[in-house]
Amino acid sequence: MIEERFDAIVIGAGMAGNAAAHTMASRGLKVLQLERGEYPGSKNVQGAILYADMVEKIIPNFREEAPLERHLVEQRFWMMGDRSHTGLQYRNDDFNEDKPNRYTIIRSQFDRWFSKEVQSQGALVICETTVMELVSDAYGKVIGVRTDRKGGTLFADVVVLCEGVNGLLGARAGLRATPKPEHVALAVKEMHFLPRETIEARFNLHGDEGVVIEAAGVISKGMTGMGFVYTNKESVSVGMGCLVSDFATNNDTPYGLLEMFKNHPSIKPLLEGSEVKEYAAHLIPEGGYKTIPELFGDGWVVCGDAAQLNNAIHREGSNLALTSGRLAGEAIFQIKSRKDAMSKQNLALYKKLLDDSFVMKDLKKYKDMPALLHANSQNYFLAYPQLVSKAMENFLRVDGTPKIDKEKATIASFVKERKWTGLFGDAWKLARAWR
Amino acid sequence: MSLAARVEEKLYQNRYIVDAGKPHIAIRPHDKPSENLLAMTRICPAGCYSETSSGQVEITPDGCLECGTCRVLCEASGDITWNYPRGGFGVLFKFG
Numbered sequence: 001m002i003e004e005r006f007d008a009i010v011i012g013a014g015m016a017g018n019a020a021a022h023t024m025a026s027r028g029l030k031v032l033q034l035e036r037g038e039y040p041g042s043k044n045v046q047g048a049i050l051y052a053d054m055v056e057k058i059i060p061n062f063r064e065e066a067p068l069e070r071h072l073v074e075q076r077f078w079m080m081g082d083r084s085h086t087g088l089q090y091r092n093d094d095f096n097e098d099k100p101n102r103y104t105i106i107r108s109q110f111d112r113w114f115s116k117e118v119q120s121q122g123a124l125v126i127c128e129t130t131v132m133e134l135v136s137d138a139y140g141k142v143i144g145v146r147t148d149r150k151g152g153t154l155f156a157d158v159v160v161l162c163e164g165v166n167g168l169l170g171a172r173a174g175l176r177a178t179p180k181p182e183h184v185a186l187a188v189k190e191m192h193f194l195p196r197e198t199i200e201a202r203f204n205l206h207g208d209e210g211v212v213i214e215a216a217g218v219i220s221k222g223m224t225g226m227g228f229v230y231t232n233k234e235s236v237s238v239g240m241g242c243l244v245s246d247f248a249t250n251n252d253t254p255y256g257l258l259e260m261f262k263n264h265p266s267i268k269p270l271l272e273g274s275e276v277k278e279y280a281a282h283l284i285p286e287g288g289y290k291t292i293p294e295l296f297g298d299g300w301v302v303c304g305d306a307a308q309l310n311n312a313i314h315r316e317g318s319n320l321a322l323t324s325g326r327l328a329g330e331a332i333f334q335i336k337s338r339k340d341a342m343s344k345q346n347l348a349l350y351k352k353l354l355d356d357s358f359v360m361k362d363l364k365k366y367k368d369m370p371a372l373l374h375a376n377s378q379n380y381f382l383a384y385p386q387l388v389s390k391a392m393e394n395f396l397r398v399d400g401t402p403k404i405d406k407e408k409a410t411i412a413s414f415v416k417e418r419k420w421t422g423l424f425g426d427a428w429k430l431a432r433a434w435r
Numbered sequence: 436m437s438l439a440a441r442v443e444e445k446l447y448q449n450r451y452i453v454d455a456g457k458p459h460i461a462i463r464p465h466d467k468p469s470e471n472l473l474a475m476t477r478i479c480p481a482g483c484y485s486e487t488s489s490g491q492v493e494i495t496p497d498g499c500l501e502c503g504t505c506r507v508l509c510e511a512s513g514d515i516t517w518n519y520p521r522g523g524f525g526v527l528f529k530f531g
Contacts, residue, residue, distance in 0.1 A: 042527045107531035128523030166503030186504045188480045191530045247478045254480045279445035281480035281500040
C-alpha cells in the first residue's frame with residue numbers, strides 16, 4: 001500500500017499512541033500511525049478522567065480546543081455497605097481555577113480531536129487497519145509491521161507499540177507475556193444520559209463543575225474491585241470492575257454486578273430517569289510495577305497499558321500512557337537527531353527517561369499493593385466495609401442503648417471478625433505496602 | 436428478566452460492524468470444557484459464550500466488546516484462539 005519508509009510506526013491511536021506520534025511528528029520525524037478502529041477512539045474505553053498536566057506537556061493550549069466535559073471540583077470515596085455508604089468527601093473551590101487540574105472526558109471524542117492534532121503535525125494516520133505481526137530482520141531487529149491490508153507490509157526504523165492492555169502484537173512476537181488473570185481487572189461501564197440541569201442539581205454542581213465518586217466495599221462481593229460514577233456534561237459514566245481471576249472463581253457476572261451497583265440505594269437516585277446509550281467493557285492493568293515487561297528492544301519500544309503502566313491505587317492510567325508515549329517519542333527523536341541506530345542499547349534512553357519520571361517512581365512506591373489487596377480481598381472489600389457500616393449505624397442510631405455498650409459492641413464485632421492479631425496485621429501490611 | 440436477556444438489551448445500545456462469516460475468536464473442539472472456558476459463559480461481559488445442551492461451550496462473537504478477558508483466561512491453555520477483528524470491523528464505541 002505504501003512504498004516509503006518511515007522514521008517510526010506507531011501502533012494504536014489511544015493516549016500513548018497519540019502522545020508518541022504527536023511528539024515525534026512535531027519534531028519533524030516521518031511518522032505513520034495505524035489504528036484498527038473506524039476512527040481514532042472508536043476502540044478505546046476509559047472511565048474517563050483526564051489529567052491536564054500531562055496533556056499540557058504535549059499540547060499547551062489544549063483547553064481551548066479539546067472536547068472536555070467537566071473540570072473536577074469534588075471527589076467522593078465511598079465505602080459501601082449493603083444498603084449504606086460511609087464517605088470521605090473532598091470539595092475545593094480552588095479547583096475552579098483558570099487552568100483546572102482534572103477533567104472528565106468522553107474518550108472517543110477526545111481521541112478523535114487528539115488525532116487531528118497529531119495529523120496537523122504531519123503524521124500519517126491510517127485507520128481501519130489491523131496490524132497482524134511485527135516484521136524482523138535476520139538478526140531479530142524489528143524493522144516494520146504486516147497489516148491486514150493487501151500488500152500491507154510497512155517499514156520503519158522503530159515501531160512504537162501502543163496497542164493497549166490486550167496487545168497481541170508484542171505477545172505474538174515474544175516481547176512480553178499475555179497479562180495474567182490476577183493482573184488485570186475487567187471493568188464494565190454504561191453511559192447514562194440526563195439533562196445537564198438534572199446532573200447539576202443531583203450532584204450539587206454549577207456550570208462545568210464535576211464530581212467523581214469512587215466506591216469500594218460489599219459491591220464487589222469480596223472480590224478485588226471498585227465501582228465509579230463520573231459526571232460528564234450531559235451524561236454520567238457508571239462502571240464496575242474486578243480482577244479477572246476473582247471473577248473466574250466467583251459466581252457473579254460483570255453486568256450483574258453493575259446492575260447491583262446501579263441499584264444500590266446510594267447510587268440509584270443519582271441515575272433515576274436516565275437513558276442508557278452505550279455499554280462497554282475493558283481490561284485495566286492492575287499488576288503494577290512487578291508486572292512491567294521489557295520496555296524496549298532492537299527496533300521497538302512499548303508504552304501505556306501495553307506496558308502495564310497503570311497506577312491502580314490512584315486510578316491513574318491515561319496520564320501514564322500520555323507520559324510514556326511522550327517520553328518514547330522524545331527518546332526516539334534524540335537518537336534520530338544523533339543519526340544513531342534504533343538499537344536496544346540506544347533505545348534504553350526511553351527507559352531512563354521513564355525511570356526519572358513520576359511514572360516509574362509512583363509505580364515503584366506501590367509495588368506491593370496489588371498483591372496485598374488481591375490476597376486479602378475478602379477482608380478489605382467485604383469484612384471491613386460491613387463492619388464499618390455496622391459501626392456507623394451503631395454510632396448514629398439513637399435507641400436508648402448507653403454509648404459505652406454500643407462502643408463495646410462495635411469493637412467486639414471487629415475483634416470477632418478478624419481477631420486482634422488479624423486487625424493489627426492488616427493495618428501493618430497496608431501501611432507497609434503504602435510506603 | 437434473566438441476566439442473559441438483560442445483557443442482550445445492553446448490547447443493543449452499541450454500534451457494531453459485524454464481519455459476517457469471519458469470527459475473530461474460535462473455541463477448540465472439546466468433549467468437556469475446561470473450568471476457565473466454562474467460566475466464560477458467566478464472565479464474558481457481552482454474553483458471547485454459552486453452554487450447549489450437550490455440555491460444550493460455544494461462541495457467537497457478534498456482540499464482542501473486544502475486552503480480551505477470554506484471551507487472558509483461555510488462550511494460554513489453547514482453549515481458544517483470539518484475534519482482533521479485521522480493520523474497521525467489530526464494536527465501534529460512540530463514547531468509549
